[in-house]
Amino acid sequence: MTPSDPLSATFAALADPTRRAILARLADGEATVGELAQPFAISGPAITKHLKVLERAGLIARSRNAQQRPARLNPEALKAARDWLEEYRRFWEGQFDRLDQYLQQIQQKEPRP
Numbered sequence: 337m338t339p340s341d342p343l344s345a346t347f348a349a350l351a352d353p354t355r356r357a358i359l360a361r362l363a364d365g366e367a368t369v370g371e372l373a374q375p376f377a378i379s380g381p382a383i384t385k386h387l388k389v390l391e392r393a394g395l396i397a398r399s400r401n402a403q404q405r406p407a408r409l410n411p412e413a414l415k416a417a418r419d420w421l422e423e424y425r426r427f428w429e430g431q432f433d434r435l436d437q438y439l440q441q442i443q444q445k446e447p448r449p
């Protein structure tokens with residue numbers, strides 16, 4: 337099953353903790369499959385499958401360097417997810433601000449002992 341839009345593909349790729357860990361590693365610079373597989377108790381082919389999901393989502397790019405295919409992070413691909421989340425962050429901040437104002441009003445109306 338392939339998500340039909342880029343934002344869904346991004347969130348589907350980010351749903352797996354191994355893929356998030358791979359992205360975190362790639363934030364330090366490009367790496368080969370072998371380098372990415374080291375901290376995990378999974379095979380190189382399993383890492384390759386994770387890389388394909390990340391690549392289809394546009395979160396990483398891979399190049400060919402002789403026998404190796406190093407992967408590198410494509411941070412621009414996370415922009416759409418960040419923008420989508422930012423709308424909800426502003427919404428919730430507004431909600432919390434209104435709640436804070438309401439609580440302050442209640443506290444001012446209560447008699448002090």
